[in-house]
Amino acid sequence: MARFMQLAAVLASGLVALTLACAPQASPTASPAAPAPAGGSREPDVYKIGASFPMTGPGATFGTFFSQGSLLAIEEINAAGGVKGKQLELVIEDNKVDPATGVAIYRKLVEVDKVPIVLITFTNVGLAQLPIADETRTVAFTAAMITPGLSEKSEWIFRNTVGADLESQAMAKYIYNERGLRRIATIFQNQDAALAGAQEFKRAFEQLGGRVVAEESYDIGAVDLRPQLLKVRSANPEGIYNVGRDASMGYLVKQAAEIGFRVPQFANTSLELPDVINAAGEAIEGIVYTTGALDPETSRDFVSRYRQRWGTDPEVFAGNHYDAIRMIAKAIETNGYTAEGIRAGLLAIKDFPGVTGKTSFDGKREATKTVILKIFRNGQPTFLKSVD
């Protein structure tokens, strides 16, 4: 019994501590069963925007891009006077690429920070958060999730990034039409985005009349891609489509060269990641890949400001987030700081001059974005052509 009292005391004090930590001046009224519309009925002093970013764990590199792009926009807008005279604040929570954590932080952002909109990232986390967006009637905005078919899952999801399907379709067309190749092998990372990309490529390429002669995958964190390359080689492909999200793509490029497997290679947007470029070295020369574009004109300024602020060059996801914040700010400007208002305001956006190109949201709340093809020439990512 003494131990029971011990535990009860510990639990009680733990709960008390937690409650005190969360609600320093708790009002006597508890929140009602149906949550009040987020954003509150009284105008807050600061316009908060929530963010669910992978700050630690396997996606942490991306978390850096997302947050740096977003924060740059926030800082610039605030320096210019804010939105309707109020400052913007980005409340970043770490989702650790874990759905249960994602659920908890989404709730926290909506209930504790009272945000009407949350930037969500990473498919497995985001999909768990969408039901909560529906339930709390808040806007879930992604400038990072590339899984196809997102808009059917919720009325509240907006997307400002090139989907994996668009990239793959563009690449399939390029390989078939411009390069005249008919037999391609795909090597892809065994996770949702890359798998979706590889599957969509196969569908699109075979519809055009080509054939995917071999498909092999590798696990997250794989460093030895040679067995996959050797197996794929036995099917005699004319080219390899390399789909992934991290340094493993670079090891693939490097090791293909080392084992003497020289066929043209193609890749998705992640080829531009510093991790990948460093691992691949000069073997990356001549590889063509798809990417959402940083618009050459509108982004020139952005690139130098970003470099000045963060010390590195931006890549397309930082650009997507930069635009996302600016579009959200515009929506608040036109329709007010409520979830319904932001939703309407975003839908009304037409031809927004983003650093990732002119952006509008279609009826399915997907941004119309351009895919472009780039190639590594003299070690530098170089624009090749745009795709309609």
Place this chain on the structure above:
Amino acid sequence: MDTLAALVLNGFITGAIYAVMALGFALIYNTTRVFHIAHGAVFTLAGYGAFLARALLPLAWVPAVVFATIAGILIEVLVYAPIRRRSGSLETYFIASLGVYFIVQNALQLVFGTEARQLRSGPFESVSLGVISVSYYHLLVLLVAVVAFTLVQLVLTHTRTGKAIRALADNPGLTAALGIDPDRLQVVVFALGSALAGLGAYLLAFDLGVRPDMGLQILLIAAISVILGGVGYLPGAIIGGFLLGLLQSLVLLPLSSVWQNVVTFAVLILVLLFRPQGLFGGRLVTRRA
């Protein structure tokens, strides 16, 4: 059949680096039977040591070995020895080792970030062997593995230290009776094993760079190599490394690459169940750590 030959050759190439990675862990595990998860962290730390010295690439093994040796000694002296003095059980060592691993991995992440850092960029020059081209680097690693195998064999059978290490592996009580201080010997073993890990880390980082979370993967490779080759027989770890490399390569012949881990671990479990002494291990010494 070209592909089969290529996969076999590739298995040896990959196996060579596994063998070098496994040697340090084997030395420590065979002698102390501590499930030294933190070895993975020591390995990663050494890798970053080499990374810091990448401007002087041929000499970058020095900080790697130094960092690793110091780390290994510190872990033994500050963590394992106190637990031993208090008669810790298996789980105590295991959890403590895990704790050390958390500390080191996250400290490295704080300092260096999560990206993979490379010591050098790009592919190595290769030489063609017909069905496959092999880089000069991999040939070097192969040489290192073979030399290491021979050296270890010689040391164990012909030198006093070698015999003392074998004695400690077979019967820890014996060393006290022989007047060898078991605690001192333990520190030496950790120092040596970690130094070897440092060398392995340098070689690995040379090819693939470093990441804060690579330690666990490496530890598993080392542990599986040791089991396959035989616990208690040091050169067995090297053979085990080659076997593991071959296994991982050849899995792809009949199966899709998605089943690589399943097959590897299924083989591990089968070996644990039906031939726990591995291919070359002597009689099994079970001992409460």
Place this chain on the structure above:
Amino acid sequence: MAIEIPTTYLINVLIIIEIYAILAFSLNLLAGYAGLLSVAHAALFGVGAYVAGLVALRVSPELLLLLISAVVVTALLALAIAVPTLRLGGDYFILATLGFQVIITDILRNWVDLTRGPFGLTGIPRARLFGFPLASTELTLLLVTACAVGLFLLSWRLVRAPFGRVLLALREDELATQLLGKDLVRFKVSIFVLSGAMAAIAGVLYAHFVRSLTPDSFPLAQSFLLLVIVFVGGGGSLLGSVLGTFLLLLLPEIMRFIGLPSATAGPIQQIIYGLVLVLLMIFRPQGLLGRASTS
């Protein structure tokens, strides 16, 4: 400025803590009481969750059906793991269970026809109790708390019964217990299966709560974390496991409110855990609430 108590958020946190607590004290029965350090617990949790998810999506979200199917499948799997591995000692047992952890999660990832592979299961419907959907967060809390308390009481009674005393004796001195003539293997197997069954129930609750499952949600790292919770709280102390869960899961929440920048908060937390682990194992290896070993 008055602040409302963010009750739904707190309830969410409590639900997650209770699910993990079930995992922790069920693992404690195996690792703390019986001394069998399994690192396959996350995989069994995952299997339970996936079975519940699949049944809810394709057959019916009726709660009893979910519980029974998840428990049966996971228990059989646990049996299949236990029988071969229990012959192994110490380190080898850990390695073997590690092997099973990887194999099971890889099968979840690669048996695409059944589990949709890396895409996972989404839109899992909420469980229903005799047709009545347990849709609200409050009802979910009720369900999870009922299960957590029920399973805890079951475990509590178990360790106080003769069965439990044998377990403790086993941990202290296997040889002596053997001499007493008890059927060791039978005990160990039943503990493994029971612990797995409880993990399956936690899995059902998880699937109901998060409604979205991917094969990466149940990694080896989670198995390690559960072992850490068990031994920080105290092997051989069920209360310790509950306390350990609260501590390890509340710390990130508290740090969130202190407002440490997210990029550094995560690694710093982990470093703190690591330090606590090492210090505990040196100076108080029985964990916070465990009994000191008598041997």
